[in-house]
Each structure stands twice: as structure tokens, then as C-alpha cells.
Amino acid sequence: MKTALMKAIELILNGSLELNNILSVTARMSLSSSVIALLIGVPIGIWLGSCRFPGRTPLLVSFRTLMGLPPVVCGLLFYMLFSGVGPLRHLKLLFTVTGMIVAQVVLITPIVVCNMETYVSSIAHDVRETARGLGLGTAKTFLLLANECGYQIVSAYLLAFSRAIAEVGAVSMVGGAISWKTMVMTTAIMQYTNRGDFTLAVALGIILLSLSLIVNVTISLLQRRLSR
Amino acid sequence: MKKIIALLLALTMVFALCACGTKTEAPAEEPAEEVVEEAAPVEEVAEEPAAPAVDTVILKEADDKMINNYSLIAVNAEAPFVDADGNAVADVAVNTAGADALIQWLLTQDAIDMAANHGFEQYGEYLFYAKEDAPVYAGEIAAATEETKVIRLSTTTSVNDSGLLAYLLPAFESEYGYTVEIQSAGTGKAIAAAKAGNADLIFVHSKSQEEAFVEGGFGRVVDGFEAERITFLYNFYVLCGPTADPAGVKDAASVLDAFAAIAEGKYSFISRGDKSGTHTKEISLWPEDLGITAEAESFVDYTEWYVSANTGMGACLVMAEEMGAYILTDKATFLTFYANGGVIG
Numbered sequence: 001m002k003t004a005l006m007k008a009i010e011l012i013l014n015g016s017l018e019l020n021n022i023l024s025v026t027a028r029m030s031l032s033s034s035v036i037a038l039l040i041g042v043p044i045g046i047w048l049g050s051c052r053f054p055g056r057t058p059l060l061v062s063f064r065t066l067m068g069l070p071p072v073v074c075g076l077l078f079y080m081l082f083s084g085v086g087p088l089r090h091l092k093l094l095f096t097v098t099g100m101i102v103a104q105v106v107l108i109t110p111i112v113v114c115n116m117e118t119y120v121s122s123i124a125h126d127v128r129e130t131a132r133g134l135g136l137g138t139a140k141t142f143l144l145l146a147n148e149c150g151y152q153i154v155s156a157y158l159l160a161f162s163r164a165i166a167e168v169g170a171v172s173m174v175g176g177a178i179s180w181k182t183m184v185m186t187t188a189i190m191q192y193t194n195r196g197d198f199t200l201a202v203a204l205g206i207i208l209l210s211l212s213l214i215v216n217v218t219i220s221l222l223q224r225r226l227s228r
Numbered sequence: 229m230k231k232i233i234a235l236l237l238a239l240t241m242v243f244a245l246c247a248c249g250t251k252t253e254a255p256a257e258e259p260a261e262e263v264v265e266e267a268a269p270v271e272e273v274a275e276e277p278a279a280p281a282v283d284t285v286i287l288k289e290a291d292d293k294m295i296n297n298y299s300l301i302a303v304n305a306e307a308p309f310v311d312a313d314g315n316a317v318a319d320v321a322v323n324t325a326g327a328d329a330l331i332q333w334l335l336t337q338d339a340i341d342m343a344a345n346h347g348f349e350q351y352g353e354y355l356f357y358a359k360e361d362a363p364v365y366a367g368e369i370a371a372a373t374e375e376t377k378v379i380r381l382s383t384t385t386s387v388n389d390s391g392l393l394a395y396l397l398p399a400f401e402s403e404y405g406y407t408v409e410i411q412s413a414g415t416g417k418a419i420a421a422a423k424a425g426n427a428d429l430i431f432v433h434s435k436s437q438e439e440a441f442v443e444g445g446f447g448r449v450v451d452g453f454e455a456e457r458i459t460f461l462y463n464f465y466v467l468c469g470p471t472a473d474p475a476g477v478k479d480a481a482s483v484l485d486a487f488a489a490i491a492e493g494k495y496s497f498i499s500r501g502d503k504s505g506t507h508t509k510e511i512s513l514w515p516e517d518l519g520i521t522a523e524a525e526s527f528v529d530y531t532e533w534y535v536s537a538n539t540g541m542g543a544c545l546v547m548a549e550e551m552g553a554y555i556l557t558d559k560a561t562f563l564t565f566y567a568n569g570g571v572i573g
Contacts, residue, residue: 080312083424083425083426084309084320084321084322084424084425084426085309085310085311085312085317085320085424085425086311086312086424087311089317089320089321089425092321094426095380095409095411095426176409176411177411177412178409178410178411179394179410181409193542193543193546194385194389194539194540194541194542194543194546195389195542195564195565195568196542196545196546196564196565196566196568197568198568199568
């Protein structure tokens with residue numbers, strides 16, 4: 001284990017073309033999918049958290065259920081849709097980074113929605129009281145609410161990002177783990193382990209863990225400030 | 229503004245901590261010099277050679293029953309494709325021109341020679357041999373156009389993991405301008421991907437499954453060749469196991485006797501279990517009265533020693549190494565695995 005670890009650190013320090021490509025595909029995939037999921041999830045989350053309307057509970061329950069959607073099931077679904085004989089074959093999204101992003105957005109959005117909903121419903125009442133006191137309209141109340149959620153949005157984003165970067169089941173099915181094209185860190189770790197090439201696998205594992213550490217430390221710091 | 233600065237500070241701190249390799253509780257404002265000091269001894273250690281400590285060795289090889297033929301088949305764009313519900317799908321996009329070019333190039337004398345020499349320098353042994361009766365192509369090969377430049381090749385883990393394609397394809401890609409996208413899975417999955425219209429050609433090693441694929445109308449005769457299925461490379465399957473060899477496989481008269489001895493003594497055996505070429509081969513080598521097939525029910529009584537891993541060749545080798553089990557593998561993957569260390573050092 002130690003030799004592999006040392007070799008991995010050396011590999012990270014030297015940097016290789018393949019490693020750089022894997023990192024850039026990973027960054028492209030996880031950044032875009034988490035940003036898109038945030039853009040879709042935050043408004044829905046605030047809406048679900050602040051408004052009461054018929055059908056809200058079933059909608060919320062379905063989002064909560066989708067949080068538990070197994071990535072491989074999501075991957076299988078999009079594999080079948082995008083496949084050469086599937087209904088969406090003309091989009092030509094199978095084995096592309098775009099296809100991976102689509103699958104990831106479907107996986108991550110419910111997490112963002114539920115995360116936002118929980119927070120918003122806890123502050124919605126107070127914000128509404130304040131808005132009524134100030135005599136604000138519906139649109140301005142919504143903006144006030146969104147403003148109050150600043151930190152929670154960052155926190156939800158980091159959650160989405162860490163989920164996106166650590167995901168393997170869906171991206172390996174939709175992306176196909178093609179070298180130089182759709183190979184991301186998690187699928188590369190699997191592939192190199194299969195080749196008995198533990199060095200690169202461990203190196204990627206270390207980077208993945210470091211990124212996860214960064215994300216988590218940032219979340220913790222943010223939440224500490226939030227609670228002040 | 230303050231918030232952003234705080235965020236940036238936090239990120240820098242974490243980077244510094246990661247580089248030091250210290251725990252998060254350590255004070256954050258460590259001077260940058262210390263990072264460099266601590267990094268230096270790390271590199272020194274890294275230069276120590278790692279001795280391969282693989283205990284799994286080849287016990288039985290080069291038996292007539294162990295020949296492993298690799299074939300190329302171009303996917304027919306007019307094949308009877310069906311969707312998940314069994315409805316016919318007519319307009320499946322298959323890059324036939326690209327598949328033609330790649331197959332023609334792989335069967336030029338130069339490419340065959342290259343493939344046959346692959347790995348000799350690195351491992352001191354040939355990983356693949358050229359089939360003597362393989363058709364050799366000497367005609368024109370079309371260069372890539374905007375529509376045909378991406379070729380989807382579905383192949384087996386053994387071809388991909390042994391580095392054969394990474395070694396061959398750059399020459400083809402740079403000369404003709406194509407990009408070959410390789411998906412690697414067991415032969416069963418590779419053929420399934422082609423049947424779902426997700427590959428332009430397949431490079432696999434399971435005769436019965438290949439013949440079924442061609443009979444199903446999915447194969448296509450490439451210009452300049454006579455048959456859909458072009459067998460051009462071969463190597464050998466090898467039976468591997470722990471150096472101690474408790475089943476005495478090494479002294480068995482034939483590979484069939486060796487498999488019988490493993491089953492007799494109930495020594496752990498790792499099966500691919502994924503309908504790959506290797507799995508199909510392995511099933512054919514067990515004594516018939518055991519009745520082992522690809523179906524899970526067939527080995528339910530043998531689970532104490534027969535391990536159906538349902539994964540790639542490399543992952544199975546890792547498992548065999550960890551469990552001290554016997555395993556059937558193609559020689560190319562084994563040699564690559566062995567050279568890579570094959571064990572968490």
C-alpha cells in the first residue's frame with residue numbers, strides 16, 4: 001500500500017497527459033452537471049418550501065424518492081434511451097460527456113430540491129411575516145427569501161458537486177468509460193484496478209478524496225458562519 | 229466581499245493541508261516552506277523499486293484445448309435491430325465506412341506484424357500470434373471524412389487491458405484521421421452492445437457467440453474479404469493458481485484432468501461468470517457430470533469453491549490473487565497484470 005501511495009504522489013506531482021485528460025473530463029462533467037442541477041433545483045426547492053398548493057406533498061415525496069434513485073438504474077434508463085436502437089438515438093448522446101451530464105442532472109437535482117426545501121420551509125414563515133410588515137409584493141417576497149438562502153445555496157451546490165464527482169454507476173453506463181473521451185476519475189479507478197495497475201488507481205483515489213475533503217471543509221466553514 | 233475572501237482562505241488552507249499530508253486539526257497558518265521540506269523525502273521513497281509480489285502463476289498452458297482465437301466482425305447497418313420491446317428499428321446509425329477502414333487496416337501485413345510483436349519487448353513473451361490462414365489486405369483504405377471519422381469499437385477486456393489497441397491504433401488514427409472509441413466489456417456484453425446499435429465493429433473471442441451473431445444477420449462482409457467473421461489473431465488461455473498448487477494442476481496430464489482435480493478437491497476457482505469468451509471457454513473445460521453452465525442455478529451446489537465473480541478479467545485476477553484461487557485467463561491479460569504488480573504493494 002505504501003509503495004503504491006508514494007508512486008501515486010509522484011505521479012500527481014509529475015502529471016501525465018492521461019491523468020490531465022481524466023481530470024478535465026471529470027471537472028467538465030461534475031461542474032456542469034452540478035451547476036445545471038442547482039439552476040433547476042434551487043427554484044423548485046424554494047417554491048416547494050415556501051408555497052402551499054394542492055399536489056405539493058406528492059411532488060415533494062416523489063423528489064424525496066428520487067433522491068434514492070440508484071445511479072445504475074438511472075444509467076440503465078439513459079443507456080436504453082440513448083442506445084442505437086433506443087427512442088432518443090437521433091440525439092447521439094450515448095458515450096458522450098453531454099449524455100453523462102444529463103444522467104447526472106437527473107440524479108442530483110432531487111438532492112438539491114430536498115435540501116433547499118428543508119431549509120426554506122424552516123425560514124419561510126418568518127420571512128413572510130417580515131415581508132407583510134414591510135408591505136412587499138409576491139415577487140419581492142420571493143427575492144427576499146432567495147436572498148436569505150444564499151449560504152444554503154452554496155451548501156447545496158457543494159453537496160451536488162461532491163455527489164457528481166463521486167458518482168460511478170451512471171457515468172460508466174452512459175459514458176462507456178472511453179479513454180480520452182468519457183473516462184472520469186471513478187471509472188478510471190475501476191479500469192486501472194481491473195488491469196492490476198493500482199498505481200494510477202490509487203493516485204486518482206487520492207485526488208478524488210482530496211477534492212472531497214476540500215468540498216467538505218468548505219461546507220463546514222460555511223455552515224459555521226451560517227449559524228452565527 | 230468578506231464572505232468570498234473567507235471562502236478563498238479556506239480553500240488555500242485545505243490545499244496547504246493536503247500537500248503537507250497533516251491532519252485537519254493542525255494549525256492552518258503553516259509557512260509554505262514547510263510544505264516543500266516535507267515533500268522532499270516523499271519523492272525519495274517513491275524511487276525504491278517495488279518488487280512484484282504476485283503469488284498467482286501460470287500452471288498449465290499451450291494445451292491444444294486452450295487456443296484462444298480473436299475475430300473481427302463489422303456490424304451490418306441493415307441488421308434486424310430491435311428495441312427493448314422487440315419492435316424493429318430501421319434507421320440505426322452504423323459507421324460502415326469507418327468499420328471497413330479499421331478492419332482493412334488491421335489486416336494489412338504491417339498491422340498484423342505489429343500485433344504479433346506486441347508486448348515482446350516488455351514481457352519477453354508474445355502476447356498474440358498471427359493466424360497463418362488469416363486474410364491479408366493489400367488494397368486501398370479510405371481516409372476519414374467528417375461523417376465517418378468516429379469509429380465505435382466494442383471489444384473484450386482481454387484485448388483492451390493487454391494494451392494491444394493502445395499500441396496499434398495511434399498509427400491507424402494518425403495516418404487516416406479516424407478516432408477509435410473503445411468500449412471494453414466481456415464478449416457477451418460487447419456483442420450485446422453491437423446488437424443494440426452501439427458499435428460499428430466488434431473484436432471478440434468466442435466462436436459460438438460470434439457465429440450466432442453472424443447467423444442473426446448482424447455481421448457484414450467487408451470489401452476485400454470473403455466472410456463476415458475474420459479470425460486473425462490467437463493466443464492461449466492459461467490456467468493459473470497459487471504457487472503452492474494444492475490441486476497438483478501442474479502435473480495433470482491434460483487441462484481437462486487439471487479442471488477435474490480442482491473440482492475433485494474443491495479448491496477455490498474464480499469464474500468470470502459474465503458470458504465472456506473466457507467464461508465460455510472455462511465452462512467447456514469442467515467435467516461434464518458437474519453440469520456447470522453460464523446459468524446461476526447450475527453451480528448452486530458448488531458455491532463453497534466455485535466463485536462466479538461476474539466481472540472483468542483483471543478484477544478476477546485480483547480476486548484469485550487475494551483468495552489463492554485457481555483461475556482461467558488469457559495469457560495476454562495475465563502477463564500485463566503480472567507486469568503491473570497485480571497486487572497492492
